[in-house]
Amino acid sequence: MLFLGAKPDNTPSFYSFMNYADFGIGTFHPKKGMYEVILAMEELAKSLGVTIKTEQSVEKINVTDNKATGIVSNGETYHCDIVLSGADYHHSETLLDKVHRQYSEAYWEKKVFAPSSLLFYVGFDKKLENVNHHTLFFDVDFEAHAKEIYDTPKWPKDPLFYASFPSLTDTSVAPEGQEAGIFLIPLAPGLEDTPELRALYFDKIMDRFENLTSQNVKNNIIFKESFCVKDFIDDYNSYKGNAYGMANTLLQTAFLRPKLKSKKVNNLYFTGQLTVPGPGVPPSLISGKLVSELIKKHHTIKTYESAI
Numbered sequence: 001m002l003f004l005g006a007k008p009d010n011t012p013s014f015y016s017f018m019n020y021a022d023f024g025i026g027t028f029h030p031k032k033g034m035y036e037v038i039l040a041m042e043e044l045a046k047s048l049g050v051t052i053k054t055e056q057s058v059e060k061i062n063v064t065d066n067k068a069t070g071i072v073s074n075g076e077t078y079h080c081d082i083v084l085s086g087a088d089y090h091h092s093e094t095l096l097d098k099v100h101r102q103y104s105e106a107y108w109e110k111k112v113f114a115p116s117s118l119l120f121y122v123g124f125d126k127k128l129e130n131v132n133h134h135t136l137f138f139d140v141d142f143e144a145h146a147k148e149i150y151d152t153p154k155w156p157k158d159p160l161f162y163a164s165f166p167s168l169t170d171t172s173v174a175p176e177g178q179e180a181g182i183f184l185i186p187l188a189p190g191l192e193d194t195p196e197l198r199a200l201y202f203d204k205i206m207d208r209f210e211n212l213t214s215q216n217v218k219n220n221i222i223f224k225e226s227f228c229v230k231d232f233i234d235d236y237n238s239y240k241g242n243a244y245g246m247a248n249t250l251l252q253t254a255f256l257r258p259k260l261k262s263k264k265v266n267n268l269y270f271t272g273q274l275t276v277p278g279p280g281v282p283p284s285l286i287s288g289k290l291v292s293e294l295i296k297k298h299h300t301i302k303t304y305e306s307a308i
Ligand SMILES: Cc1cc2nc3c(=O)[nH]c(=O)nc-3n(C[C@H](O)[C@H](O)[C@H](O)COP(=O)(O)OP(=O)(O)OC[C@H]3O[C@@H](n4cnc5c(N)ncnc54)[C@H](O)[C@@H]3O)c2cc1C
Pocket: 056, 057, 058, 059, 086, 087, 088, 091, 117, 119, 184, 235, 236, 237, 243, 244, 245, 271, 272, 273, 274, 279, 280, 281, 282, 284
């Protein structure tokens, strides 16, 4: 619930389906991790004739007479019949001249964003005890941390955190006898992010982790990488470094979210976690499906439905 962008006490009971998904249906892990899903999608896209170019950074969307005519990426101009952006919605609009943008900076500033996160990817040279694939450390005051995300944004005094050890389920993610761990602290977006703060919070959660799981692990760390607000901005152009897009609060749901189709540029579309239906992997995939239907409705294009 917290990651959807709302405190549970403000969240419509509709979201109780999340609990049903966890406890009623169960959780699943793609063998070798989430990246395998990306590779499968790449294979499917290529089999349908799609050309994929990676390591591209789109710098500009060119518009003439309210029609997107092309994009500039890595200094090269590509002519386009339709432009569909899956990047952060706010960032995508900054690639347009101001006159073609639908939403002002004031609009984005007023919106409730889902949290950012401080993440640590840690390799241990031994198997760990008393942990599961998914372990939630909610041993501190949940309300206090939730307030520090949503009401009075600041670095949490006593952070709750989530730890994942995929190597307990999947032998491909760590060598035999070793463990791969991911630690996540949800944070308000837009917070100051420094190496010192990251180090301070790593120590905080490692102390608690050792106490609560009754073992020493600090001397068994052989790899450590962190990712936080600054990286979400630098690597993903994410608005204020948010990790999960725009919150799905009642007034930011369905038709109240930024639109899939630009109101100002006829053949420009958006998809992903800032538009409909909202944050998360399944909603982002559904967003892709919705926008594809909209594009088919407005443009004459060759479809590959039979292959899918
Ligand atoms: C740590 C973490 C844990 C999560 N856990 C879960 C979970 O358990 N379940 C769940 O459902 N969701 C989870 N999420 C959320 C989920 O990952 C996102 O909601 C989803 O990936 C968003 O998809 P998207 O396609 O909208 O955006 P993204 O996956 O962010 O894709 C946008 C892409 O656009 C690229 N881009 C940006 N600017 C440009 C540019 N100028 N030129 C070219 N490319 C550009 C970015 O590099 C990026 O690759 C988690 C997210 C994080 C960070």
